[in-house]
Amino acid sequence: MTTVDATQEWFVGRRGDWTESSGRITYPTRSQVLEIAVQIARPVPGHIMDFGVYQGYSTRIIRDELWRAKIWDRRQRGKRIYACDSFEGLAEDYENLPAGNFATPVPTLRRVRIVKGFFDDSLTPELAAEVGTVSLAHLDADLYSSTVCVLNWLGPLLAPGSLLLFDEFYGDDPAEARAFTEWLERTGIKVAMLALFGREPSGQGGTSDRRALFQVVSDQPITKAAPFLPTRLRRRLSANW
Numbered sequence: 001m002t003t004v005d006a007t008q009e010w011f012v013g014r015r016g017d018w019t020e021s022s023g024r025i026t027y028p029t030r031s032q033v034l035e036i037a038v039q040i041a042r043p044v045p046g047h048i049m050d051f052g053v054y055q056g057y058s059t060r061i062i063r064d065e066l067w068r069a070k071i072w073d074r075r076q077r078g079k080r081i082y083a084c085d086s087f088e089g090l091a092e093d094y095e096n097l098p099a100g101n102f103a104t105p106v107p108t109l110r111r112v113r114i115v116k117g118f119f120d121d122s123l124t125p126e127l128a129a130e131v132g133t134v135s136l137a138h139l140d141a142d143l144y145s146s147t148v149c150v151l152n153w154l155g156p157l158l159a160p161g162s163l164l165l166f167d168e169f170y171g172d173d174p175a176e177a178r179a180f181t182e183w184l185e186r187t188g189i190k191v192a193m194l195a196l197f198g199r200e201p202s203g204q205g206g207t208s209d210r211r212a213l214f215q216v217v218s219d220q221p222i223t224k225a226a227p228f229l230p231t232r233l234r235r236r237l238s239a240n241w
Contacts, residue, residue: 011196012170012210019206027198030167031061033211037136037165038065040194040215042073042225044161046133051119051150052140052167053085056107062138063112082131084115084122084150119146123153133159139176140167142202147179155187161215161222164191168202169212177212190217 009017041048048066050059062081069076087106106116115122119141134157141147154164166176184191197211 012174013198013208015172016206017208021208022200025198025208027200027208030058030199030211033165033195033197033213034058034061034138035065036195037138037163037213038062038069039225040213041136041161041163042069042076043223044135044159044163045075046135046157046159046162047080047082047131049131049134049137049154050081050083050140051085051138052142052146053083053087053107053109053114054140055104056083056109058138058140058167059083059107059109059112062136063109067111079135081112082115082127083109083112084119086118086122087116088118119149119153123149128153128157131157133157134162135159136163136165138165138167142168142175144175144179147176148183151179151183155183155189158189158216160218160220163194164214164216166212166214168199169196169210171201171209172207180214191215192217 038048048062050062053059059081066076066079066081070079088103106114115127134154137150137154139147139150141150158164164180166180168175169177169180183189191214193212194215195213197213199209199211201207202209
């Protein structure tokens, strides 16, 4: 195996690798990845969008992390969370999952604006006008068609520094990666990859998946999120141990 082949395998996985290694890899959890994304997005103005909500697990993680950020960072207090899903399940088959999978009652999500409906119907110009600017978008739409719809709607709402977190960027069916690459070519939007996280298969296949975090890049400089005061204090105290 060449260095290029080995590197490719590390980045995108290898067919059947999860079948061989299940239970022996400590991938970061979805909550850890979401918390990182919310923290990096702190200096970026705009609201937070969650596409593909299901029973609300990811939305709750985002909400709770944003709530903690609001305690210490006044700039976060104007941010809202929009949770978008049809709650009727997959519109078509995805990997090993049939259409209709993930259908669920609308979850109760306090302090979250729920946008119910298939993306083709629910992502309207009126909603775009309400949202204005997006600081972080979490895309867990699974399907190529759904991801294309989300990205086309999101494009005008992104600002310098806006973050895009994909839940299943690579896997048995890299639908999100295909949709994202084509969207970048169409729009000319420039991004930088901040991180690629290994994860278990989302579609119950045998190949490990990847979560991917991107940031919109422009000529306009942006600032990094400063550590919260408690983190600084902990570091100062630990230096004396």
